[in-house]
Amino acid sequence: MKEPRAWAAPFHPGPVDAAVRLPGSKSLTNRYLVLAALGEEPARIHRPLIARDTVLMARGLAGMGAALSHEGRTLTFTPGPLGPARIEAGLAGTVMRFIPAVAAFAVGDVTVDGDPAARTRPMDPVVRALRDLGVEVEHAADASGRAVLPVTVHGTGSVEGGSVEIDASASSQFVSALLLAAPRMERGLDLRHVGPPVPSSPHIAMTVEVLRAAGIAVSALADDGSPSSPGRPAARWTVEPGTPRLGDVTVEADLSNAGPFLAAAMVTGGRTAVLDWPARTAQGGEALRGIFTAMGGRAAYDPDASTLRLQGPHRIAPLDADMHDVGELVPTVAAVAAFADGPSRLRNIGQLRAHETDRLAAIAAELARAGGSARIEGDDLVIQPRPLRGARLESYADHRMATFGAILGLRVEGIEVAGVETTAKTFPQFTDMWSELACAPGAGAALCPDGGQRAPTPGGSRPRLIEPAAPGVGFTDGELPA
Template sequence: MGESEGWPAPRPTGAVDGRVTVPGSKSISNRALVLAALADGPSTLSGLLAARDTALMRAALAALGVGITEHDGLVTVTPGSLKGPADVDCGLAGTVMRFVPPVAALADGVVAFDGDPYARERPMHVILGALRTLGVTIDDHGTGRMPYAVNGSGAVRGGKVTLDASGSSQFVSALLLAGARYDEGVDIRHDGKPVPSQPHLDMSVAMLRERGVQVDDSEPNRWIVAPGPIQALDAAIEPDLSNAAPFLAAAVVTGGSVTVTGWPAVTTQPGGQLPEIFSRFGAEVSLDGGDLTVRGTGRIAGVDLDLSEVGELTPVLAAVAVLADGPSYLRGIAHLRNHETDRLAALETELTALGGDVNQTADGLEIRPKPLHGGLFGTYHDHRMAHAAAVVGLAVDGIAIENIATTAKTLPEFPELWSTLVG
């Protein structure tokens, strides 16, 4: 099958049995890069993810004047005087398009932002409006989208700002990460429906505190970051637990056993909830000295899950649910309509095209089991859609994945790792 016809998803002849080591967390990697760029001295990061999203972040920070060097797998970030003019390519990376503008506001000069064609459709008015409230000048031609330019003066006043972060927790994290470097710090208040992906907010706060930044999040929907230095910190990056999802799902779907190495005992990553979630699907889960093992039981139970905190896991979980023996309901994920693509519409479209019974609700998906058939599974330039397609291919002949290369966004090794595991 040619590349234009899609990548043939391998289907195992029996139960999958294997061990997988996944690279570093994209979410932690890009937060660590931003904090290191704003720190009071050089930081060395080990285990940093090497993928498109982190490459875009490194290039963005380097364009602003940050020194970034790599030797023997260690990345050293040396803060510099932030200056424009500079051009930032966001690609399709939400962390770059949301985390870098508050950093660029500290630069002296104009910083222009653009990205992939679909990135130009993603709404940015929440973060741009918040920055304007904090005293930053931005030229977006009134669109609230890319391309736009941040006109930095070398400092940001900071202070109080109210925003609606119900579309993405990244809007809050973006201001948290840079806020300590603003003259008055930042006092962020959320006004709207609940903020999704609470683990990612917990991650941002924890990483700030590790670097000596005072963050008060004792009041619901309010985060106060005190002005002051961000301490340099040499840090090791955890494995990306969300990228472990398709591999662990392989055990559930095939009735096999998959172990992911290096699983942290405590984590703020959304993927940390996967053991409980796969238990709900009927799998047996155990953690032994950093090895997380999921064993399928030969039955996939239907589930009713609130995924509001872990929305990024939805594509893989939907792929498991479509193979279950009863109906499933995935809730709390309306915000996925503004991710790399409209993930709810994409999942409904692609799984239905394979014969599935999948329908959108106001805040999620209803999935009822039906026999599936092969076909080309569209990915919409979305790495997690490709992961979902691979999971379906474990149980259905003839699944072809359009643009498997999109997995390079966070896991360039995915096709090789998947083929090795599945056989």
């Protein structure tokens, strides 16, 4: 049978020069949605991300009893009594893990299911924690007997709360799910992590921040009982009971989705400016500034314009870095490392085996298809740069693997990405904006979105502004992004 047509990744042999405005953060949008559903007053969320993962979250919460209205760039979310529902999580980790904790406050049964690949992702820590808190939960099980989707929560409308221990070493989402639900628990929650370090700790810090912004008292403590701080990650959290009051909030730009555009500057020796970059943020994407500086880029932040500018280097330096806290950035950084002038080692990222796909294996396999080399050593990924060639790369229904292929394609002619539509998970406008980036003025001809060629323009011209168009779907109507 003939393979479906793949997306031809735009090829840009010269330096890019672009200013980019990005859609809102998926992680923040979904946290705000959950807090709005658990509140008592309407919340207005400005500039929310409209993408598959956030639409699934919004529609899931609406199915349980919330009311949504979406006008322009503002979503008004009115909470209501939570009741029985059957919720489709797709492949969204936040939906499949956050919703069961919310469902404990419904009166009736709430079933959460997802895509076939979602049924292999771990659910055991959140299921065990809910049971320890007195919530009745049914679930499917994998070959080892651990909980996976589908999960059914038999909600009674209330949860007493108290103390509970979990092993969240597979995903920070288990911690965030319980923390977001904790204010509604009658006694609040004292949550302790036991096990290897929790990955992606910035996401937990983000959860703590949004809870505090909603008026909830939260403490985050290190193993020794002292307040957590950079280098001393939290292992215990206490949340006081209360009613979240979200009010009016504006969603920050998604800094993880800035990664490919900053990577474009790195691999072409060009310039990218990311607009609306927050001066202070808990997003893991903030780490890109330091990572790409370590690889030879020059980053400068303009606080007056809220803009991060990155000048790519003439040569990319290899990187040796612990990526445990920012695993979501690994495919982007790995694509840049494939063009470095020496081997790079991305350390402590075993958790990527349980993301949308096994990202360690996927990166190694797809680099090999294009003539590159990467090997897995324990929980590390070692990338050995080699001359690359055009190839058809698989996305594995993983949005980060699709953008990984796009980055390679800027420097390597003939790269195709199968299943690029999976970028709609968090960034429906990605392919259009990426094609605009490749059409931006630069040294050498560039492939334009219409398939034509644009001649280079002299240096010093203003960068091309690239921003997302309306996604063509709302939270309340229209077909879901692919």
